[in-house]
Amino acid sequence: MTDYFITGANARWQVLWISTKGGKKRIIEQDFEHDLMGAISLYAKAKAAGKPFATLRCANVGFPPPDRLMPYIERKRVKGRIVETQVTPMVTLNMRGVMWCPYCMQLRKPMYQSGFRVEGIRVPEEGVHCPLCGVSHRNGHVRRWNPALATPTKRARRSTSNKNVRRTRKSR
Ligand SMILES: [Zn+2]
Numbered sequence: 001m002t003d004y005f006i007t008g009a010n011a012r013w014q015v016l017w018i019s020t021k022g023g024k025k026r027i028i029e030q031d032f033e034h035d036l037m038g039a040i041s042l043y044a045k046a047k048a049a050g051k052p053f054a055t056l057r058c059a060n061v062g063f064p065p066p067d068r069l070m071p072y073i074e075r076k077r078v079k080g081r082i083v084e085t086q087v088t089p090m091v092t093l094n095m096r097g098v099m100w101c102p103y104c105m106q107l108r109k110p111m112y113q114s115g116f117r118v119e120g121i122r123v124p125e126e127g128v129h130c131p132l133c134g135v136s137h138r139n140g141h142v143r144r145w146n147p148a149l150a151t152p153t154k155r156a157r158r159s160t161s162n163k164n165v166r167r168t169r170k171s172r
Helices: 001-006 036-048 091-093 140-147 152-158
Strands: 013-019 026-033 055-058 071-076 083-086 099-101 106-108 109-113 116-118 121-123 127-129
Touching: 013 036, 026 036, 036 055, 091 099, 099 140
Parallel strands: none
Antiparallel strands: 013 026, 013 055, 071 083, 099 106, 109 127, 116 121
16 A cells, blocks of 8 residues: 555545446446545445445556566576576466556456547547557557557457457348
8 A cells, every 4th residue: 555655745536436226337436535544445445345346546647566576687698608687477368358547556457448438528449458448559648557458459450350340230
């Protein structure tokens, strides 16, 4: 928890979780602005109540992954010489379909969407998003910590063979 305090007074906090009341999935989001203590208190309650995906989120500061997922230098002895290679654990996770959301400060399964909404208008632009807070691969912090995230552009480049597959609904 100590990491949260280094962001200073400008960080804005939110608590999110998924509600399944009435059989409908809804994302609950509550803003706490600069009241970190208030946010932590609700987050602890949501966790204790077993709310799915209970998350303490920073709205305006992107956080790096925990130390165990940060790049490191591995030294190996090869034919009597020391060889150094950089290991980036997030690359492996990205390849397995996992992303680090720097705002939720959680590992997430990325969600692919064909577009998004801004003020009621649908923008038909493909993107990879955090399933909870919706931040996309276009965000600089998301890109920085997810170097191998399969974005629509990367996927299109990789698979050119099946780009024209289309489903047609036949009427009876
Ligand atoms: Zn997120």
